[in-house]
Amino acid sequence: MTDQHQPFEGTAGQPRIADRSVKVSATNANVYYGEKHAIKDVGLDIVAQEVTAFIGPSGCGKSTFLRCLNRMNDTIDICRVTGDIRLDEEDIYDRKIDVVELRARVGMVFQKPNPFPKSIYENIAYGPRIHGTATGKAELDEIVQSSLVRAGLWEEVKDRLDSPGTGLSGGQQQRLCIARAIAVSPEVILMDEPCSALDPIATAKIEELIDELRTNFTIVIVTHSMQQAARVSQRTAFFHLGRLIECGDTETIFTNPQHNLTQGYITGRFG
């Protein structure tokens, strides 16, 4: 029992990171689904231009917490969020915040690839069109191409931009979704188990891509694979039963976890 209280005290406050710039920070975040208390007093900093991995047994609240960061939980009627979550020092749950604009700044890639039932081109152009980013057809083409290039999909689809996005393979669809997110130039990209529906080769491609994207974006990735967390992330947060147990540099978490729950999870004693 004391085990479970220790992180509560440790993370509810603000364990600030002095030497790196913090992009997103949560303090005392709580999430309720109706009566169910899904996230309990989580305090966490996400460093800019790094990959932060959320790990933990399933049902521990990783997705729930991730979806707080772009207020995607607003779409669930029974969901209620309290606490303080800031993007660049700005409270994103403030009344003055424009949720739509927030989501343009904090993009999202989902567990199951969800391309729109439109052409590949239209999938990528969707965001820029909504936000009026491009002033003409040429500029839009340019955005589409560069997004696909950065998502490593251009070579595979450049000859069939007009064919439906849903016709691609699972891995390609997921990269299409990443390209779609990149196209609106977000600052943060949230990824909820982006590889869990993919085969190992497609997974490797996405992991490589995440590593490249780090130079331009702040990335948060939920994963159930500890190897994946170790491979792609610089920082790792371990959740358990709605609480954040431990958060730190990935290397430290995996070689020298402070908490025995973390230790148990990464050595595979439970999960």
Added chain:
Amino acid sequence: MNTLILVLVILALATLSYVVGTRRSTGLVDNKPKDLHSLPGYYGLYVAMWCGVPALALLALWTAFEPTIVKHMVLASLPAQALLDPAGGPLSDQRISLMMTDIANTASGNISSGASQSYISEAAVYQRSLTDTGYWLMAAVAVALGLGLASLAYRRISPKLRARNDVESGVKYFMIACSTVAILTTIGIILSLLFESYRFFTQVPVTDFLFGLSWSPQTAMRADQVGSSGAFGAIPLFVGTGLIATIALVVAVPIGLLSAIYMSEYAAPKFRAFAKPALEILAGIPTVVYGFFAALTVAPAIRGFGETIGLDVSSESALAAGLVMGIMIIPFVSSLSDDVITAVPQAMREGSYGLGATKSETIRKVVFPAALPGIVGGILLAASRAIGETMIVVMAAGLAANLTANPFAAVTTVTVQIVTLLVGDQEFDSPKTLAAFALGLVLFFITLLLNVIALRVVRKYREQYD
């Protein structure tokens, strides 16, 4: 005698077989049902099936063919002079069938016009005796068949008998028989439509019917009668039908679609739980109620309104019928659209929100296009409903076959004309009556086409997400 009693007897025998069969199966294994291949009840059903089904099938066949056979036998027994007309030639088919009706009436003890003739009463007696012996013979055979097959089945019961599988295939054949009946009925209806239409087209050229611009089906009954020879150009009817259906869709599509979008995307679950069934009640109102609503409330209102702005509106108008019909088909559009919109995966919406789209952008650019094929399907179904609708138009649109696109004028529709052609006493082979079949045939093809397209579109949409 009554066939119903025989049916009850056979059913009772089958029930008995069930009990006996179940007992025997458990008896065989000293009340240890585990040693049986199937549950004891299956052995019971197995015996009951053999007892009941063939006997009932025999009964059904007998009921179907007995009248024809008896009729032929009675006909054959008539003296030759009964089949000659006064002039000495053979009797016409119609006269023969009249005579047979007389015989049947006499046989069943009713007063009939022909009872005076001695050969008629003789034939009636003969018919009675045939029917009676036939019935008892049949009853005996059916019961014997049931009992015989049941006892055979009973003897076959052994712990190894795969009663469950046999009952299963029995059930399967029963289903096949049922669906065959449905299919055959449909085919029968289509064939009769085709056949009668063909008869119509031997009298009125197809091109006159399909492309003629004037519809006045009054044909002269007697040669000296004043009146036209009839004009069977169906174009005014199809234009009228199209006009009213268009007005109905103009009303139903926006209202139905927008309420579907509101209900599936915006409304709170509580409101939706109340509003959706409430809308669907519209579909449950009998069309005749819509009809007098249209004729007594809407049509006069439209006329009154037309008068105030100086328009000449007839008291029966396409607009009145179309408006009310539109209200009637709202649920077809809204309910199906609501279903397909709700079926668009939440992941699509979240994907769009995640890119910074607003709710209405998401609906317009992602949800609606994704649901569009299904929505089109719903609209086509509503259209085919509107085209086939009769009651409202009979009461509110009028009978005048005007060829016009003016919604304030009285028009008539295909269905209304079918009704008027067949109401009252008709000669069955006059082109006037047969025209109803031709109209029905064309209507059938149009709605069939719409339904096929609608179903294909809906199915295509389903495939996208499965």
